[in-house]
Amino acid sequence: MPYCLYLRKSRADAEAEARGEGETLARHEKTLLELSRRLHLEISEIYREIVSGETIAARPVMQRLLAEVGRGVWDGVLVMEVERLARGDTIDQGIVAQTFKLSGTKIITPMKTYDPNNEYDEEYFEFGLFMSRREYKTINRRLQRGRIASVMEGKYNGSKPPYGYRRVKIENGRGYTLQPDEEQAPVVKLIFSLYAYGEKRADGGMDETGISKIASKLNSLGIPTAKGCVWTASSIQTMLRNPVYIGKVRWNARPVRKKIENGEMVKTRPRAKPEDWILKDGLHPALIDNKTWETVQRRLKENPSRPCPREYETQNPLAGLVVCGICGRKMVRRPQKGAAATLMCPAPACRNISCRLDCAEDRILLALRGWLSGYQLPYEAASRQTPQSEWKKQALAKMIRKQRELIKQQERIYEFFEKGVYTTPIFQERLKRNLEQLEYTEKTITQIQAEIQALKPERNKEILPKTDPVFARYEYGTPAEKNALLKSVLKKVIYTKAVRTHRNGAPDGFELILFPRLQKGHTDNG
Structure with missing residues (x-):
């Protein structure tokens, strides 16, 4: 079976790069490729992790690697040192050690090759993980003491300066x-x-x-x-x-x-x-x-802010779940006397148009049922079709169309400014709004593309979220219970409404993009 490389940049690596010692991942990759040639190992894939996360949950590349190691995809993993695999708590270290042991996957470093089926190698590997965690805690304590000493001297420790x-x-x-x-x-x-x-x-x-x-x-x-x-x-x-x-x-x-x-x-x-x-x-x-x-x-x-009483009950079943598709803020519920509550963006200058809260709620449930129905196909059909991938491709196509429209709109803004149709303040305001929307759209496109890449059809049967109890209990739940049920199967929902509907027209006219919360063990983050 083939071998793979795992490269991860640590805090010490970033400090070394600042001193001009060269790009870390490139140096490590060169060293490990030379090691593989010397040992006559076939390298099929290289995993690169830039995130310096404390836990496995914060490291998506590591999650993907562990999933493949658990399935026995790799005969061995080449890494600069075992500390690069796990520096989290004992639970994370146990997951890493158990995964490599049960699959029989070797860990190959420039200093030593660890065979998990060898009792002494296993013991040495676990000891190395323990020492790396201890070293991490020591470094963290030293950093915290240094930050506090810096504050005592009147220095500013924040990474971003306050306004002004x-x-x-x-x-x-x-x-x-x-x-x-x-x-x-x-x-x-x-x-x-x-x-x-x-x-x-x-x-x-x-x-x-x-x-x-x-x-x-x-x-x-x-x-x-x-x-x-x-x-x-x-x-x-x-x-x-x-x-x-x-x-x-x-x-x-x-x-x-x-x-x-x-x-x-x-x-x-x-x-x-x-x-x-x-x-x-x-x-x-x-x-x-x-x-x-x-x-x-x-x-x-x-004039203190009005505190929330402890007996306050959530009135919005979509609280903390729906995100504005223009500015990225969380949408909120606005009650109205004698009329249905609406879902709105809290930013005063945001151009995202509100809608009736119950309409958005119904559309989310309808979309969730439609998404789920694709997973309830027979397993043989599910292995050939990928409803989740198709759903994401549709969402990606919508965002790409929106990106193209924004680019064309940007060209028109420049054209009107050059012709003198727009004054300088109007040009700056419209260009700023266009760039904000374009940046948000491009980030969403990148995220959906990564999720499509990570989605594997053969995992359909395993990643099905527990949505059946949600639909069974949702109708009779309180707003707080409905909110908890939706959050158990959805990570977020992006809401966009660009055109205001007529007073007597349909109360919807908005677009929703759902990000389901998949079961643990799947590498997809959407």
């Missing part, structure tokens, strides 16, 4: 600090001034300005966020609470928390209480004076 600043290297020293951005800094001062003191009226008086009004004002002035998007109330509120603008640096404001969802470990970053922060004077200059800062904080306390 630029991240710069400290001269004649290690670490980074912040410098005011010439274009963004005045916007920060305007936001704090409007919220603290209000906006001046024509008669000389001052009108109080709320957070939503500030967001609308910035959008009307055509001022973009750091990412080139529109301003929202939540982004303004986050800025008003950030002490970086009075010359402080903080750490541990949003610590990483791990939890299990649907049998998988996921990482979240909840907001910590201010008393849990590490807050120190920074090396960077302040943009806001203390008087304005204290006025803003007092107003925020007087």
Whole structure:
């Protein structure tokens, strides 16, 4: 049987590349190919992993390799060192060791060949995985201590600077600090001034300005966020609470928390209480004076966000599931007096048109039933046909058509600007919207293409999600129960509606792209 190569870039490799030591994967590939020629091994495939994930769940290439090793596809795997295979917890290490042992697949490194059927090699391999995990924890503790020491010295540790600043290297020293951005800094001062003191009226008086009004004002002035998007109330509120603008640096404001969802470990970053922060004077200059800062904080306390009561029940069966096809935000439920609730994008300037929530819910269930019916074919027919692949190909074709339309639209925008039909502000606004949609469409195309590539028809019988109980229980469930049932079989749904329907017309007119949650053990992420 053939052999394969597994190449993975670690944090130490990235640091070595920064020192000019060359591209890691290329060097490792050359070394392992020379080893294979020396040992007269036939290399049929090379796996490259750029993601530096702590767990197997965060490494899709490793998942695919393990699935093939488990099926006995490979006689051996060439890798630079066993630590490249697993550096996660004992569960991940056990999965790797057990998979190679049961399939009898060898692990070949430049230093040693590990035969899982050899008792001593097995013991040495497991010891190597244990030591790699211990080394990982030691490195992680050292990094955390270094970050905290850096904060205590007033340095900025974030990878991205807050709005209003630029991240710069400290001269004649290690670490980074912040410098005011010439274009963004005045916007920060305007936001704090409007919220603290209000906006001046024509008669000389001052009108109080709320957070939503500030967001609308910035959008009307055509001022973009750091990412080139529109301003929202939540982004303004986050800025008003950030002490970086009075010359402080903080750490541990949003610590990483791990939890299990649907049998998988996921990482979240909840907001910590201010008393849990590490807050120190920074090396960077302040943009806001203390008087304005204290006025803003007092107003925020007087107008706190409405807390969710513990007895609050979810009213939206699609909560956290439907994603806007234009800006990528999660769609939300908007209740209406005397009318059906609608599904809408929360971004004020987003052009995605809302629809009735019950219509979107019905269409999702209909599409899910149609997708499932393809899997309920006889197994012999399923081995010849690939309903999931066909479904994804249709979704890919739609996104490619949308990409072509956006490219043609971009050409027309340039043409109208050259002819003088568009003024410079209109040209910039329309081009920015076009580029945002084009970027999102291209990312979706790449994701669907990867899922089509990974989908294997012979796995149809194994990857069928447990959708039958969903349909049996859905009709009688509460909105919260319906939401949990849908999330058990769907990862997300992309919603797009570009044309507004007439008042008495059909209440749909939108497009949905579903991403089913397949059973564990399949390498597909869609």
